[in-house]
Amino acid sequence: MADREYPRSWYAATRDAAPDRAPFGGQSDADVAVVGGGFAGLHAARLAAMAGRRVVLVERRRIAWGASGRNGGFVGAGYAERSGALIDRLGLDHARRLYAQSQRGVAIVRDALEALGRTDIRMGSGKLGVSRTDQGSGFAERTRLMADKLGASFEPWETEAVRAVLSTERYHQAIHDPSAFHIHPLNLALALAADIEGRGGAIHEGTEAVALDRAGGGWRIAVQADGVAGEIVARDVVLAGNADLGRVQPRLARAVLPVATYVAVTGPLGPALADAIRWRGAISDTRRAGDYYRVVDGDRLLWGGRITTDTREPPRLREMMRGDILSVYPQLGPQLREAGIAYAWPGIMGYAPHRMPQVSQVEAGLWICSAFGGHGLAQTAAGADAVVAGLLGEDDRWRLFAPFGTGWAGGAIGRIATQLVYWKLQASDWWDEKRQARNAETLRT
Numbered sequence: 001m002a003d004r005e006y007p008r009s010w011y012a013a014t015r016d017a018a019p020d021r022a023p024f025g026g027q028s029d030a031d032v033a034v035v036g037g038g039f040a041g042l043h044a045a046r047l048a049a050m051a052g053r054r055v056v057l058v059e060r061r062r063i064a065w066g067a068s069g070r071n072g073g074f075v076g077a078g079y080a081e082r083s084g085a086l087i088d089r090l091g092l093d094h095a096r097r098l099y100a101q102s103q104r105g106v107a108i109v110r111d112a113l114e115a116l117g118r119t120d121i122r123m124g125s126g127k128l129g130v131s132r133t134d135q136g137s138g139f140a141e142r143t144r145l146m147a148d149k150l151g152a153s154f155e156p157w158e159t160e161a162v163r164a165v166l167s168t169e170r171y172h173q174a175i176h177d178p179s180a181f182h183i184h185p186l187n188l189a190l191a192l193a194a195d196i197e198g199r200g201g202a203i204h205e206g207t208e209a210v211a212l213d214r215a216g217g218g219w220r221i222a223v224q225a226d227g228v229a230g231e232i233v234a235r236d237v238v239l240a241g242n243a244d245l246g247r248v249q250p251r252l253a254r255a256v257l258p259v260a261t262y263v264a265v266t267g268p269l270g271p272a273l274a275d276a277i278r279w280r281g282a283i284s285d286t287r288r289a290g291d292y293y294r295v296v297d298g299d300r301l302l303w304g305g306r307i308t309t310d311t312r313e314p315p316r317l318r319e320m321m322r323g324d325i326l327s328v329y330p331q332l333g334p335q336l337r338e339a340g341i342a343y344a345w346p347g348i349m350g351y352a353p354h355r356m357p358q359v360s361q362v363e364a365g366l367w368i369c370s371a372f373g374g375h376g377l378a379q380t381a382a383g384a385d386a387v388v389a390g391l392l393g394e395d396d397r398w399r400l401f402a403p404f405g406t407g408w409a410g411g412a413i414g415r416i417a418t419q420l421v422y423w424k425l426q427a428s429d430w431w432d433e434k435r436q437a438r439n440a441e442t443l444r445t
Helices: 041-048 083-090 092-115 141-150 160-167 185-198 271-276 317-327 330-339 378-391 397-404 411-444
Strands: 026-035 057-058 123-130 154-158 173-185 203-204 210-214 217-225 228-239 257-267 282-285 293-297 300-309 339-351 358-363 366-370
Touching: 026 041, 026 203, 026 217, 041 057, 041 092, 041 160, 041 185, 041 378, 057 228, 057 293, 083 092, 092 160, 092 173, 092 185, 092 397, 123 160, 123 293, 141 154, 141 411, 154 330, 173 282, 203 228, 228 378, 257 293, 257 317, 271 330, 271 397, 300 317, 317 339, 358 378, 358 397, 366 378
Parallel strands: 026 057, 026 228, 057 203, 123 282, 228 366
Antiparallel strands: 123 173, 154 173, 210 217, 217 228, 257 300, 257 339, 282 293, 293 300, 358 366
16 A cells, blocks of 8 residues: 555644555446545445445545545635626526535535534634735625625624734735634545445445446446456446546546645644634635635644646745745744744645536436535535435436536646636736735825
8 A cells, every 4th residue: 555655744644543445356236336535425425325325436546645635624615616706607596506505515514523423523613714905895795795695604804803813914804604614634534434334335445447338227337456457337426536537537537627736734833823813713815826724733824825737746845835824924933933834735636617516417327526626625515415416316406517517628728728827816916915005005104
């Protein structure tokens, strides 16, 4: 298993003990076969097992080896695409039902923690989405109106309330979501995997799906594990990978772009951190590629940010992340110099150009549940819930995602185009902040 060990991160260093699950070999029949051991695949497998289906899940490396085990750990409603843009495109009723499905995802994660007896995995409650530019006098009214439209629980915070808990002049107003929370994602993934097995499901690590073909009224998945071929026949197949689905389903793999983001965890910062951040919920800013962070271990800061289509780890990643922290909380400079960045790592997520998950029935018995990069952890549960409801014949909630499709993401050209868009948006954010700062300075003089 040496080549499949978890990459070094704070999550890997603090994870629960978990067995090395044997690779798959031979032949197997199942009601539902799941390809991918991230959150989308784990939730789909667990929900199907809870409904009494025989489940087999195969994972190329280890459970939550990729982005599912390395992310910011935020659980909250909504999507990467703005709610206003969804309303404009789909109409209020459709957008409201999509938002409700994301709320359902929050409930699935929350209820799983309770059912598994693992409320310790939950590390804090509430989320603040802070703005780095002043949103004007109509901010509170606009926020409440949008919450009413969506059936949401979020609420506006004015600048004074934000700065009462976050000691920085970088932030102005915020949107507070009291229903959101944050977790240790790798430990949740491991707990979900153990529960699947406890319900009779089979999980095989180190097993790559390499081909997919029709087999009577179902599907046949060819797999390889340590050079040994195997075969799984199932009535329904859920593809819960991203760009790594290339060998088993090239068209769907081409619909997702691999995009990198970065996370760091500081050493212990002591009382200075509590002076700077007096909020124990999750925090993110509203820029296009903004910062997201939270306090962990009492006095460490977990900080994520930056987005790029270049998936290589930068050579000076720790220095980059330290600079991002100090740009918001310069008062932590002395503590950061002493404690340093204890962990820093990249996470490669699957991103669809339309900024929505890819949740659909590709053809009879073949489902896709993918492209959750940038959405948060609740949306993986929401997508899996819609897929499993569909394959069980309960309803067609998966059709809520149908307008977004699984079109080609553009390959290398798509990555270049996406990166150019990111740079343009980041430049717009930078310019907006600079312009507002200049205007504020003019008013003071």
